[in-house]
Amino acid sequence: MHRGTAALMGVCLATAAVLYLPPLAELVGRRRTVVMVHEWSGVLLPVPLLAGLFSAAFRADLRRLNRFAGHDRQWLRAVLRRRTGRPAGKFNAGQKLYAAWTAGAVLVMAGTGLLMWFPHLAPLVWRTGAGFVHDWLALLVAAVVAGHLWMASRDPEARLGMRTGEVSGRWAEREHPLWRD
Amino acid sequence: MVGRALVPGARGWSNRRVDSESEDHGTPVGRRVVLGMIGLGAAGVAAGPYLQRGVDAALGAVAGKDPTGLTGLLPGAGGFRYYSVTASVPHRGETDYRLTVDGLVDRPGSYRLADLRALPQDRLVRDVQCVTGWRVPHTPFEGVRLSRLLDAAGVRPGARAVRFTCFDGAYSESLTLEQARRSDVLVALRMQDAGISHAHGGPVRLYVAPMYFYKSAKWLSGITVTDKVEPGYWERYGYDVDGWVGRSNGRDDAPTA
Structure with missing residues (x-):
């Protein structure tokens, strides 16, 4: 599921860069093909997550990501003040915010993208606004996803956990002390 | 996404009651962030045309004096964009152009x-x-x-x-x-x-x-x-054959001629 989402997000961002940056556009050309790949990878982006809803374990993770408890606020305060002592369950507050922000951003990008894809869906002012939101949010999404990759690159144990589903007790005790199940 | 910690100190259900309070309950911040993003997105679509104009003006002024060209990468920074429908286009010049x-x-x-x-x-x-x-x-x-x-x-x-x-x-x-x-x-x-x-x-x-x-x-x-x-x-x-600026393709830009 993570891999499916990551692959689609990668395709979206890569094709967006080709559509958007003149040097890449000159290199690749084939504008119509690139547009089609971008549109389809965009609308398919929520599919892996929706498929995941069939899994009880994934639904449990979604519940965890949704709920913020006292320790999450403490975690955020500690991060903002660059202090240690950052209590977290299976997901820390940063991961929860990242998940929610990305989910919202994907929905907004899909909505504004569809407005531009099917120009007869809505009046022109909507389309201009959709283009504005789509362009600027795309830059933010690229920056946030880059941040996500950077954090992952600095934590081999977390990457191992994503690949295998298992993490060591010591790592979990240090990074996610409140995680029990 | 789904994993299990091999936590030495975890003692099953005895801890579960305490944790269920922190992990499954609490404020639904995630849902609020998602809904907030959608709300902001809708507001952005509504305000977009006005914001776009302001951004165009501001970036247009800066881009003219920007030696790095970085502002050219931002949306609405002005300037031409390159579009080609083919993979590569041959070069033609003095001798071979007809x-x-x-x-x-x-x-x-x-x-x-x-x-x-x-x-x-x-x-x-x-x-x-x-x-x-x-x-x-x-x-x-x-x-x-x-x-x-x-x-x-x-x-x-x-x-x-x-x-x-x-x-x-x-x-x-x-x-x-x-x-x-x-x-x-x-x-x-x-x-x-x-x-x-x-x-x-x-x-x-x-x-x-x-x-x-x-x-x-x-x-x-x-x-x-x-x-x-x-x-x-x-x-x-789907583009209009009679592509008059401001009178076609469902757009209302100021005419260019």
């Missing part, structure tokens, strides 16, 4: 660059408006009026339209004969007071001042007079 004129004409012909330069040149300075939204103000184009080439070839009775083909091998465009004879339709050799670069469709491109820029076919290599309008490349995918 512009053919044929179809319903008495004297089909072919022009080299030097032939086109030898004809009287017109200069137009208008805004360029792309149908995808970007606009570049006061862009000079110079070249031969299309009507001059049509007159030289002798358009036959029964001709209604002109079809343009390009040496990228794929792009095409069309105008009615009446549109093609307008004085603000050029076979352009210069743009922004320099020879047209390859990226901008050089050495020769069409310039249809009053229409969206997709009508101004790049890498122009063929002019064919026909008895009816044949929709061009993007027009087969």
